Amino acid sequence: xxxxxxxxxxxxxxxxxxxxxxxxxxxxxxxxxxxxxxxxxxxxxxxxxxxxxxxxxxxxxxxxxxxxxxxxxxxxxxxxxxxxxxxxxxxxxxxxxxxxxxxxxxxxxxxxxxxxxxxxxxxxxxxxxxxxxxxxxxxxxxxxxxxxxxxxxxxxxxxxxxxxxxxxxxxxxxxxxxxxxxxxxxxxxxxxxxxxxxxxxxxxxxxxxxxxxxxxxxxxxxxxxxxxxxxxxxxxxxxxxxxxxxxxxxxxxxxxxxxxxxxxxxxxxxxxxxxxxxxxxxxxxxxxxxxxxxxxxxxxxxxxxxxxxxxxxxxxxxxxxxxxxxxxxxxxxxxxxxxxxxxxxxxxxxxxxxxxxxxxxxxxxxxxxxxxxxxxxxxxxxxxxxxxxxxxxxxxxxxxxxxxxxxxxxxxxxxxxxxxxxxxxxxxxxxxxxxxxxxxxxxxxxxxxxxxxxxxxxxxxxxxxxxxxxxxxxxxxxxxxxxxxxxxxxxxxxxxxxxxxxxxxxxxxxxxxxxxxxxxxxxxxxxxxxxxxxxxxxxxxxxxxxxxxxxxxxxxxxxxxxxxxxxxxxxxxxxxxxxxxxxxx
Amino acid sequence: xxxxxxxxxxxxxxxxxxxxxxxxxxxxxxxxxxxxxxxxxxxxxxxxxxxxxxxxxxxxxxxxxxxxxxxxxxxxxxxxxxxxxxxxxxxxxxxxxxxxxxxxxxxxxxxxxxxxxxxxxxxxxxxxxxxxxxxxxxxxxxxxxxxxxxxxxxxxxxxxxxxxxxxxxxxxxxxxxxxxxxxxxxxxxxxxxxxxx
Amino acid sequence: xxxxxxxxxxxxxxxxxxxxxxxxxxxxxxxxxxxxxxxxxxxxxxxxxxxxxxxxxxxxxxxxxxxxxxxxxxxxxxxxxxxxxxxxxxxxxxxxxxxxxxxxxxxxxxxxxxxxxxxxxxxxxxxxxxxxxxxxxxxxxxxxxxxxxxxxxxxxxxxxxxxxxxxxxxxxxxxxxxxxxxxxxxxxxxxxxxxxxxxxxxxxxxxxxxxxxxx
Numbered sequence: 001x002x003x004x005x006x007x008x009x010x011x012x013x014x015x016x017x018x019x020x021x022x023x024x025x026x027x028x029x030x031x032x033x034x035x036x037x038x039x040x041x042x043x044x045x046x047x048x049x050x051x052x053x054x055x056x057x058x059x060x061x062x063x064x065x066x067x068x069x070x071x072x073x074x075x076x077x078x079x080x081x082x083x084x085x086x087x088x089x090x091x092x093x094x095x096x097x098x099x100x101x102x103x104x105x106x107x108x109x110x111x112x113x114x115x116x117x118x119x120x121x122x123x124x125x126x127x128x129x130x131x132x133x134x135x136x137x138x139x140x141x142x143x144x145x146x147x148x149x150x151x152x153x154x155x156x157x158x159x160x161x162x163x164x165x166x167x168x169x170x171x172x173x174x175x176x177x178x179x180x181x182x183x184x185x186x187x188x189x190x191x192x193x194x195x196x197x198x199x200x201x202x203x204x205x206x207x208x209x210x211x212x213x214x215x216x217x218x219x220x221x222x223x224x225x226x227x228x229x230x231x232x233x234x235x236x237x238x239x240x241x242x243x244x245x246x247x248x249x250x251x252x253x254x255x256x257x258x259x260x261x262x263x264x265x266x267x268x269x270x271x272x273x274x275x276x277x278x279x280x281x282x283x284x285x286x287x288x289x290x291x292x293x294x295x296x297x298x299x300x301x302x303x304x305x306x307x308x309x310x311x312x313x314x315x316x317x318x319x320x321x322x323x324x325x326x327x328x329x330x331x332x333x334x335x336x337x338x339x340x341x342x343x344x345x346x347x348x349x350x351x352x353x354x355x356x357x358x359x360x361x362x363x364x365x366x367x368x369x370x371x372x373x374x375x376x377x378x379x380x381x382x383x384x385x386x387x388x389x390x391x392x393x394x395x396x397x398x399x400x401x402x403x404x405x406x407x408x409x410x411x412x413x414x415x416x417x418x419x420x421x422x423x424x425x426x427x428x429x430x431x432x433x434x435x436x437x438x439x440x441x442x443x444x445x446x447x448x449x450x451x452x453x454x455x456x457x458x459x460x461x462x463x464x465x466x467x468x469x470x471x472x473x474x475x476x477x478x479x480x481x482x483x484x485x486x487x488x489x490x491x492x493x494x495x496x497x498x499x500x501x502x503x504x505x506x507x508x509x510x511x512x513x514x515x516x517x518x519x520x521x522x523x524x525x526x527x528x529x530x531x532x533x534x535x536x537x538x539x540x541x542x543x544x545x546x547x548x549x550x551x552x553x554x555x556x557x558x559x560x561x562x563x564x565x566x567x568x569x570x571x572x573x574x575x576x577x578x579x580x581x582x583x584x585x
Numbered sequence: 586x587x588x589x590x591x592x593x594x595x596x597x598x599x600x601x602x603x604x605x606x607x608x609x610x611x612x613x614x615x616x617x618x619x620x621x622x623x624x625x626x627x628x629x630x631x632x633x634x635x636x637x638x639x640x641x642x643x644x645x646x647x648x649x650x651x652x653x654x655x656x657x658x659x660x661x662x663x664x665x666x667x668x669x670x671x672x673x674x675x676x677x678x679x680x681x682x683x684x685x686x687x688x689x690x691x692x693x694x695x696x697x698x699x700x701x702x703x704x705x706x707x708x709x710x711x712x713x714x715x716x717x718x719x720x721x722x723x724x725x726x727x728x729x730x731x732x733x734x735x736x737x738x739x740x741x742x743x744x745x746x747x748x749x750x751x752x753x754x755x756x757x758x759x760x761x762x763x764x765x766x767x768x769x770x771x772x773x774x775x776x777x778x779x780x781x782x
Numbered sequence: 783x784x785x786x787x788x789x790x791x792x793x794x795x796x797x798x799x800x801x802x803x804x805x806x807x808x809x810x811x812x813x814x815x816x817x818x819x820x821x822x823x824x825x826x827x828x829x830x831x832x833x834x835x836x837x838x839x840x841x842x843x844x845x846x847x848x849x850x851x852x853x854x855x856x857x858x859x860x861x862x863x864x865x866x867x868x869x870x871x872x873x874x875x876x877x878x879x880x881x882x883x884x885x886x887x888x889x890x891x892x893x894x895x896x897x898x899x900x901x902x903x904x905x906x907x908x909x910x911x912x913x914x915x916x917x918x919x920x921x922x923x924x925x926x927x928x929x930x931x932x933x934x935x936x937x938x939x940x941x942x943x944x945x946x947x948x949x950x951x952x953x954x955x956x957x958x959x960x961x962x963x964x965x966x967x968x969x970x971x972x973x974x975x976x977x978x979x980x981x982x983x984x985x986x987x988x989x990x991x992x993x994x995x996x997x
Contacts, residue, residue, distance in 0.1 A: 139874055155913075166683055170677065171686070172686040174901075176914075182913075183976070184908075187971070187983060188972055189987070193969070231882060237830070259830075262905045262910065263908030263910050267905065278715035285831065346842055346843045349843055349844070354631075360650060370715050382647070391629040395629065407597040509678075580831065639937075682903075711904060713903065714927065733931055734933075735934065737941075744926060
């Protein structure tokens with residue numbers, strides 16, 4: 001508890017230092033419930049360079065924007081941390097809504113690349129100096145910027161749920177029956193379908209050609225463009241890559257996303273806080289418990305709720321089981337992509353099914369668990385489940401992980417296909433904001449459970465797994481070893497599990513959240529999962545943003561692939577371990 | 586690179602392969618289509634063939650399993666169905682994708698609301714099986730079902746469940762969720778015995 | 783083969799003398815044709831979102847759907863019979879989905895797995911989600927649930943098999959004289975447009991113009 005009183009003082013000192021260093025362009029953010037500093041947009045690059053070079057804050061974690069319609073301004077919000085660990089800093093740049101232009105941070109922090117494109121796409125904030133500002137989640141030609149507060153979707157009913165049409169006069173009407181097209185579409189009045197010329201990705205191919213010229217070519221060879229399209233057996237979902245090849249070697253690569261963009265953030269702005277919880281399950285659908293954990297932490301920072309001891313232990317047990325499930329599936333599908341057709345993934349799924357049985361018995365569903373609540377967890381463990389958990393953690397998993405290790409790790413085919421492939425140096429990993437196993441396999445020992453501990457992780461004894469080569473083989477090794485560390489944590493938690501209540505106070509469906517902002521981060525299995533929530537005292541949030549690790553881990557993907565053969569793209573993508581629900585939200 | 590890694594890996598696969606036959610022999614033909622066989626394949630010390638052969642062997646679902654909601658009715662003396670629902674509307678308010686429509690009965694003489702639902706619709710094509718409606722109902726009137734065999738050929742007729750389709754008896758609820766039912770009955774009994782103040 | 787015994791392949795019109803029972807079967811061409819097709823449906827690997835993980839689990843060790851003949855999951859549409867739409871269909875993805883459906887050779891079936899593919903699901907109110915894949919392609923079986931458990935998916939596939947059993951060579955659409963029209967691929971304009979609905983758009987625009995001219 002003493003950390004909580006010391007930390008704000010430390011935070012204020014970095015903010016105060018910035019204010020004294022740049023008195024004319026940096027000021028403290030004094031809005032109620034907010035923290036951090038405000039920076040003038042024209043001095044943004046200067047301040048960012050000072051933070052990175054002089055003050056040691058070199059790990060830019062999140063870039064997003066917020067639309068404040070009543071005040072007529074928009075702001076971009078940056079969260080930045082030190083790669084050596086510790087609390088972070090939030091800084092924002094504010095500018096008027098009708099002239100939403102801000103300098104891009106890509107020259108200072110290359111990891112801001114995809115996130116700034118997303119902010120341009122959804123909010124309409126233009127970033128000057130960005131090398132390639134195109135829409136990323138929607139298609140070129142889409143009308144408007146959806147996350148702006150004055151943009152309404154075709155099936156719009158009311159500004160916030162619950163809708164009045166459901167009760168007490170609930171005359172059912174399917175939403176598509178109200179729309180003349182029986183579908184979720186609406187067109188601007190001047191749209192003429194006969195004269196519309198479809199864009200067909202012209203900007204994408206132009207940017208690909210530009211990056212080829214930058215690579216330089218001495219021999220006059222033909223460059224072949226290959227679309228490894230959304231329908232592909234190895235792309236972990238609907239992910240598309242446009243690759244420029246010279247022979248079999250990759251010259252340039254552009255990822256295309258947005259084929260699963262389910263407008264999670266816009267829906268969340270209409271939902272109440274508790275109603276968002278089942279939607280967070282569907283972000284990283286392989287590890288739903290840790291998504292719930294991150295969101296519960298973010299809102300608990302705003303409300304100040306502290307879960308009771310038993311709930312904290314249950315949360316840790318469920319989060320670590322989720323990590324094991326996810327790594328099993330990741331290793332299995334990496335092997336599937338490398339060509340060991342279905343056997344390793346069958347062995348991995350067998351163990352995963354046993355863990356999913358536990359989730360089904362405790363939370364009610366195998367994958368979409370919806371188990372965490374603000375101030376605790378939803379239900380207590382049923383009878384007999386603690387015994388099953390104990391058997392899995394002590395008797396079943398350790399020998400099975402060893403068997404998987406023996407089966408795969410020293411296999412010569414796997415080694416020759418993944419060693420030296422997709423190398424990411426530690427400096428590049430930090431600059432490109434990589435997180436999770438990708439960062440740790442490059443030699444940077446940053447694990448949020450140690451660097452910036454949340455919940456009760458400071459009570460457990462576990463190692464942070466680091467490897468130093470930064471290639472695909474190391475990422476695989478990091479995952480195997482992390483499974484062993486997770487089993488270690490579960491064993492300790494099961495031994496110390498106390499009795500007691502599992503939720504603070506009575507279960508409520510209308511949570512009172514005071515105004516302010518919060519950023520809750522957890523070490524998800526794929527990396528740092530962060531939730532940025534801005535509240536204004538109403539039952540639904542004003543702004544809600546998800547810092548998705550798979551999305552940001554794709555920023556160095558082009559860097560990792562250039563120079564390798566086209567067959568290696570699949571191995572590298574499998575070793576980064578993306579899941580499209582998170583990439584596209 | 587001498588190939589020993591591959592050989593050791595193949596050894597693991599061979600051991601598992603032979604293990605399936607050994608395990609089948611041990612059980613002498615009672616491994617499949619029996620309840621104890623299914624339970625063994627579900628436990629943490631399972632080995633050998635892991636498959637549960639649906640539809641002949643169905644894996645039983647645990648008590649907390651949630652699929653589509655249903656409404657509970659008390660069985661009256663002459664077979665009449667008395668739904669527990671009072672159309673308070675909390676489930677409709679708390680549903681995240683707003684898939685519940687409730688029409689409250691209004692007394693035509695006095696114009697005041699009557700605690701009974703006149704119409705109750707759930708659109709299954711929107712429901713995300715989260716269980717909030719069952720969790721926050723103050724009258725234990727709506728609960729999550731266990732039945733998952735719901736595939737249809739035509740969703741426009743069949744996938745909007747109305748009151749008739751949703752009502753199921755308390756006895757059914759007690760069979761699928763015995764522990765929850767016992768806890769709720771005890772809580773209602775305790776509340777009934779409390780002195781009114 | 784156990785299907786054959788259970789389905790009672792023998793047609794009931796003819797009596798088989800007892801000394802030939804077990805050696806001779808009298809059946810209809812429809813039954814043989816349907817039995818061959820329903821026992822070896824090859825699904826196309828079309829996993830979009832969370833339901834795809836349940837589809838992979840159905841193909842994996844515990845709920846094996848190789849027992850139903852569906853083991854060969856082909857990523858290429860040219861070699862597949864069944865498009866198992868599992869997951870949310872977004873507007874950016876729908877032109878690709880329609881194109882893939884057109885590339886599948888007949889006989890082809892579509893199963894909408896999950897709430898999102900059936901009717902938009904919990905994400906229906908969003909701006910990038912199509913309210914059900916049956917707006918664009920014909921669907922044979924809908925499986926509700928979010929996500930449907932592997933046992934529910936297997937039940938849905940058995941329902942599809944029962945549907946195939948009721949088809950007859952005389953009435954199936956791929957043996958008719960007229961060529962089957964391909965479904966027109968949607969266009970990504972300011973919002974996705976189904977070319978079959980372009981006339982509705984023009985009617986609305988005309989109605990607005992007359993309204994403005996009058997008012």
